Amino acid sequence: MTSPPFAAPATEAGPTPAPRRTRRRYAVVGTGHRARLYTDAMTGEHADVADLVALCDTNPVRLAFHTERARRAGADVPAGYDAHDVGRMLDEVRPDVVVVSSPDRMHAEHVAAALHHGADVVVEKPLTIDAAGMYTILAAARTSGRQVTVAHNYRYAPRNAALRQVVADGRIGDVVSVHFEWLLDTAHGADYFRRWHRDKATSGGLLVHKASHHFDLVGWWTQDVPESVYARGGLRFYGEAAGDGGPRYALDLAADPELASLYAGDAATDGYRRDRDPFSPGATIEDTLSLLVGYRSGASMTYSLTAHSPWEGYRVAINGTRGRAELDVVERCHTTEGLPGARPDDGASACCEVRRGGGRLVVQEHWGRAVEVPLVGSAGHGEGDAAMLHDVLRDHLPPSEGGPVADPLGRRAGVVDGLRAVAVGVAGNRSLATGQVVPVASLGIPL
Ligand SMILES: NC(=O)c1ccc[n+]([C@@H]2O[C@H](COP(=O)([O-])OP(=O)(O)OC[C@H]3O[C@@H](n4cnc5c(N)ncnc54)[C@H](O)[C@@H]3O)[C@@H](O)[C@H]2O)c1
Secondary structure, eight states: OOOOOOOOTTTSSSSSSOOOOOOOOEEEEEEEEEEHHHHHHHHTTTEEEEEEEEEEEEHHHHHHHHHHHHHHHHHOOOEEEEEGHHHHHHHHHOEEEEEEEEGGGGGGHHHHHHHHHOOEEEEEESSOOHHHOOOOOHHHHHHHOOOOOOOGGGGGSSHHHHHHHHHHHHTTEEEEEEEEEEETTTTTHHHTTTTTTGSSHHHHHHHHHHHHHHOOOOOHHHHEEEEEEEEEEEOSSSSSGGOOOOGGGOOOGHHHHHHHHHHSSGGGTSOSSOOOOOOOOTTTOOOOEEEEEEESSSOEEEEEEEEEEEEEEEEEEEEEESEEEEEEEEEESSSOSSSTTTTTTHHHOOOOSSSEEEEEEOOOOOOOOEEOOOOOOOTTTTTTTTHHHHHHSSSSSSGGGGGOOTTTTTTOOOHHHHHHHHHHHHHHHHHHSSSEEEEEGGOOOOO
């Protein structure tokens, strides 16, 4: 008689833990220009940890554009879905993470659908455009328990992180006020008046679409929460009332092969117009905005956005109980876009003694001399993207296996950060409409 096999002694280690997954499966909803950042990263630099399994868009040409890029990068060809089939896509593909890079108006619907299907979400800024969208997203995040990351890439730009570090180190004491001015030049600023952004119901206007970046930075720099907003502004430069901007504002899609593939010819048959005249009728957003924002701590912010400046960049000053920090950034010294013979690098070469490019961070404590804080990196608009992608696409891995290291500055923005950032713009839009100071609490969303 053969003896029965021995049972494993009780003292031995328990069942072998399931191997940790090193790869995650991604779907991207909204496959326009911005989506390329993610699809390229998933099929390129981060292809060792990411599988791009599905794409979803209203427009088959833009879907095909991204599918072809993935194929050329040597990745498996992702499944393509029409926008009407986003639910079916989530059922069939069951992605781990959904990247939402559709027009702002659609974010709430797409984020909520992904969360309810059990996926985590990376959503482009702005998180959403109105109070109803804020409610939809917060409710879905709470009931699903899934993670929402808002792609606030400006936090990852080294100069902005340096200012956060100055405040976190207590060098200027407790923050009492912020003065923040953002300038978009007549190349970048005009672009918001050529496409869907010009429609407030689709983008929330620049107070939501663009300034949510800036309000997020202020909340992060100061670790404060907005409480009240008073806004003034209007369409003062672009739009039909301003008259004809002339040929220099015309966008030649054919001159840029990528823009042409995404938005011209057959890609435009769905009515998507990428190259409207910024001075044509129909723009319902503002190009000139001023705000006074009150924060929970008692601090206040004066903020201004100009979308028709001759140079591009920003100036922020933070006053504290111990001193003051000033960050000045020139992203483009002047623009020649539309002028005969203009070259893409003209803006950089136009920097001079009068207008120098780059960033400068100065801290001055009371009774002390001004001290310049050295900054690394360039002043470019998308500079934080690479660091953000690393953080977002590798966060399931420990640092020893290439995952993100602990970040004492807390740059990763979650759902509450995203809600706080858009709350200022949503309340600001109400203030523009009513002429009144708008309490952020009146939006009905706990922040
Ligand atoms: N953080 C940044 O620096 C940055 C820069 C650019 C854009 N963005 C954000 O990225 C998002 C996309 O911007 P973009 O410039 O790529 O715009 P885009 O118009 O080029 O792309 C949007 C895509 O969504 C598609 N779409 C429209 N309705 C849809 C629907 N119902 N379902 C699925 N797809 C739909 C469009 O056909 C288009 O292909 C916006 O929210 C924008 O704010 C962020």
